[in-house]
Amino acid sequence: MKIKFTKMHGLGNDFVVIDGINQAISLTPENIRWLADRHFGVGCDQVLLVEKATNNADFRYRIFNADGGEVEQCGNGARCFVRFVYDHSLTKKKEIRVETASGLIFPRLESDGEVTVNMGIPTFEPADIPFLAEKHDLTYTLDINNKQIEISVVSIGNPHAVQIVSDIEDAAVSTEGRLIESHPRFPQRVNAGFMQIIDPHHIKLRVYERGAGETLACGTGACAAVITGIARGLLASKVKVSTHGGNLWVQWEGKNQPVFMTGPAVTVFEGVTELSPNEHRNEK
Numbered sequence: 623m624k625i626k627f628t629k630m631h632g633l634g635n636d637f638v639v640i641d642g643i644n645q646a647i648s649l650t651p652e653n654i655r656w657l658a659d660r661h662f663g664v665g666c667d668q669v670l671l672v673e674k675a676t677n678n679a680d681f682r683y684r685i686f687n688a689d690g691g692e693v694e695q696c697g698n699g700a701r702c703f704v705r706f707v708y709d710h711s712l713t714k715k716k717e718i719r720v721e722t723a724s725g726l727i728f729p730r731l732e733s734d735g736e737v738t739v740n741m742g743i744p745t746f747e748p749a750d751i752p753f754l755a756e757k758h759d760l761t762y763t764l765d766i767n768n769k770q771i772e773i774s775v776v777s778i779g780n781p782h783a784v785q786i787v788s789d790i791e792d793a794a795v796s797t798e799g800r801l802i803e804s805h806p807r808f809p810q811r812v813n814a815g816f817m818q819i820i821d822p823h824h825i826k827l828r829v830y831e832r833g834a835g836e837t838l839a840c841g842t843g844a845c846a847a848v849i850t851g852i853a854r855g856l857l858a859s860k861v862k863v864s865t866h867g868g869n870l871w872v873q874w875e876g877k878n879q880p881v882f883m884t885g886p887a888v889t890v891f892e893g894v895t896e897l898s899p900n901e902h903r904n905e906k
């Protein structure tokens with residue numbers, strides 16, 4: 623089966639975006655893993671599927687990690703989503719209501735081409751993340767191979783664990799990130815953020831993403847880092863987040879308020895591909 627897709631990225635966090643409204647699409651985890659495969663397939667961190675809304679929204683937004691698993695939220699993807707539906711004339715609106723597995727988000731195309739997304743209200747409740755803890759706290763100690771690390775946890779619709787490091791370039795993102803991602807206290811695994819605070823208005827960030835490994839940027843990871851930093855009294859309400867893929871801005875006014883993220887959304891190319899992974903491998 624042949625499908626049309628668009629390759630996009632937000633700060634180098636890259637996506638295969640598929641119109642599931644004008645194409646009959648049914649994706650298996652094997653299809654996703656092949657689309658995401660950088661050697662045998664197209665290559666991306668996440669596959670994004672645009673569908674008709676089932677609720678009081680303009681569209682439904684489904685997100686699949688490179689490992690084939692469907693997840694609740696993706697910040698850089700949300701910015702690409704509104705760029706995609708606008709550029710493909712699926713809507714004339716520049717601000718849309720989008721239904722995700724974790725609720726509504728509201729991406730808006732700005733006049734300078736950047737996108738601002740109202741990502742909704744974050745939650746720190748351990749059970750909502752989910753994270754196994756006796757009670758809600760601002761920080762927790764996590765045992766990683768007999769090393770105690772201090773993390774903050776939050777859900778932006780998807781789960782995040784954020785730790786503060788002195789220099790993100792020296793942080794053990796791939797080794798420690800992998801262990802945090804599948805730590806037994808996170809029953810649905812977790813995205814692991816490593817934040818370096820430059821000053822209250824600026825952080826540097828690397829994220830080991832659940833189901834994708836380290837990416838060049840993580841939008842919800844940026845929101846999680848800033849929100850946990852603000853909750854701990856370390857950051858101002860509007861913060862520049864520098865990632866290996868570039869910069870974005872996160873704004874949060876505190877408890878029970880939504881978090882806003884602003885950054886770029888870029889189309890790389892349009893393509894057509896088969897959805898039959900086995901045709902691309904020679905396993906004889």
Ligand SMILES: N[C@@H](CCC[C@H](N)C(=O)O)C(=O)O
Nearest residue numbers: 696697698780832840841842
């Ligand atoms: N790259 C994303 C997050 C994608 C989902 C994440 N890996 C998860 O499993 O929750 C972003 O920009 O937020």
